[in-house]
Amino acid sequence: MKKIIFILVVLVLGIFSYTIYKEFNTNENFKDKTLCMLGTSDSCFALGLKYLEDSNKSKANYNEAFKNFKKACDKNHSLACNNVGFLYQNGLSTSKNITEAIKYFKKSCDSDSIIACNNLATIYYNGADVEKDLLKAAEYFSKSCKNGDINSCNNSALLYQNEKKYEQAVVNYNISCDKDNYFACNNLGAFYLNGVGGLNKDEKKAFSLYEKSCNGGNFVACNNIAFLYENGIGIAQDVKKAVEIYNIACQNNESNACTRFGYFLQTGAYNINPDIQLSANLYKKSCDLGNQNGCNMLQNLINLVNEAQKQQKSNEKIDNNNTKK
Incomplete structure (x- = not known):
C-alpha cells in the first residue's frame, strides 16, 4: 500500500536565516541622542537603528550601533538584546562570539521576542557553532x-x-x-x-x-486525497475522482502523483486505457522531480519494452525461418 506523505522538508519561514530588527524613523535622531544619554531604552535602541541604517550604506557605524543596542538591552529592551546577539553572532563591531550571541538572544526570547526565539531555534537547528x-x-x-x-x-x-x-x-x-x-x-x-x-x-x-x-x-495533500479516494478510506471509493486528482497533482509537480498515475496507464488498472508512452513520460517527470520510485518505475518499464521488442524480433525470425522451409 502506498504511504501517506508527510512534509518533512518544507520549513516555511526559511528557518536557515537569522534576523536583525532594523526599522527606523530618521526624524527622531536628534531627540533620541539626548534621551538615550538620559537613560531611555527606546531612544538608545532607535539610535542604534540609525547607526545600523548607516552601516547598510557602507558607513562603518556597527560599533556605535552595538554600543547603543547594548545600552538599551541593559535596560531590558527586548529587540535591542536580539540585535546585540546578532552582532555578536556575526562578528560585527565585536569579535564573533556564539556564547554571547546565545546569551543575548535568550534574554530577548525570554521577553517574548519572536525574532530572538527564532534566531535561537535556527542556531540549534543548523548546529551553527554549537552542537546541533x-x-x-x-x-x-x-x-x-x-x-x-x-x-x-x-x-x-x-x-x-x-x-x-x-x-x-x-x-x-x-x-x-x-x-x-x-x-x-x-x-x-x-x-x-x-x-x-x-x-x-x-x-x-x-x-x-x-x-x-x-x-x-498543497499538492502533496492532493495526492493523499487521491489515495483515499482510490482505496475508499474516509470517503466512498471513487477511482475516477482519484485519477482526476492524481492528474492535477502531477501537473503541479507532485512527483508521487505522477508515479501513481503512470502506473495506472502502464497496467490499465481500474479499466483505464493503457498508454505506455504517456506512462513513461509520467515516470520520467517523477524521476526528474527527484522521486527515486519514479526513476525505478521508468527503468522497469524500459526493461519490459526492450524485452518485449527482443521477444518480438525473435518470434519474427522464427516465423521467417518457418516460411523459408
Missing part, C-alpha cells in the same frame, strides 16, 4: 508559536515529529492548521489517519484535513 540540537530548536520555535508566530508552530511540530515527540507535534500542528498553514493540515491529517500522537484513528477527519490542505494549494 533539534529538540532544543523545536522548543524555541514552540515558544515563538505561543507568542503568535504561526509558521513557527509548523516548524516546531515538524521537529517534534522528527524527534518522535508526537503529542507536542499534534498541539502545534493544530494551532498552525487552525490558522490556515496548509502544510500543517496535511501532516495533522496523517496523524489522524494513523492514530499517532495520542489521537484516535479517524479516517474522516484525516480526509477533511487533507482536503483543506489541498484546497489551499
Whole structure:
C-alpha cells in the first residue's frame, strides 16, 4: 500500500536565516541622542537603528550601533538584546562570539521576542557553532508559536515529529492548521489517519484535513486525497475522482502523483486505457522531480519494452525461418 506523505522538508519561514530588527524613523535622531544619554531604552535602541541604517550604506557605524543596542538591552529592551546577539553572532563591531550571541538572544526570547526565539531555534537547528540540537530548536520555535508566530508552530511540530515527540507535534500542528498553514493540515491529517500522537484513528477527519490542505494549494495533500479516494478510506471509493486528482497533482509537480498515475496507464488498472508512452513520460517527470520510485518505475518499464521488442524480433525470425522451409 502506498504511504501517506508527510512534509518533512518544507520549513516555511526559511528557518536557515537569522534576523536583525532594523526599522527606523530618521526624524527622531536628534531627540533620541539626548534621551538615550538620559537613560531611555527606546531612544538608545532607535539610535542604534540609525547607526545600523548607516552601516547598510557602507558607513562603518556597527560599533556605535552595538554600543547603543547594548545600552538599551541593559535596560531590558527586548529587540535591542536580539540585535546585540546578532552582532555578536556575526562578528560585527565585536569579535564573533556564539556564547554571547546565545546569551543575548535568550534574554530577548525570554521577553517574548519572536525574532530572538527564532534566531535561537535556527542556531540549534543548523548546529551553527554549537552542537546541533533539534529538540532544543523545536522548543524555541514552540515558544515563538505561543507568542503568535504561526509558521513557527509548523516548524516546531515538524521537529517534534522528527524527534518522535508526537503529542507536542499534534498541539502545534493544530494551532498552525487552525490558522490556515496548509502544510500543517496535511501532516495533522496523517496523524489522524494513523492514530499517532495520542489521537484516535479517524479516517474522516484525516480526509477533511487533507482536503483543506489541498484546497489551499498543497499538492502533496492532493495526492493523499487521491489515495483515499482510490482505496475508499474516509470517503466512498471513487477511482475516477482519484485519477482526476492524481492528474492535477502531477501537473503541479507532485512527483508521487505522477508515479501513481503512470502506473495506472502502464497496467490499465481500474479499466483505464493503457498508454505506455504517456506512462513513461509520467515516470520520467517523477524521476526528474527527484522521486527515486519514479526513476525505478521508468527503468522497469524500459526493461519490459526492450524485452518485449527482443521477444518480438525473435518470434519474427522464427516465423521467417518457418516460411523459408
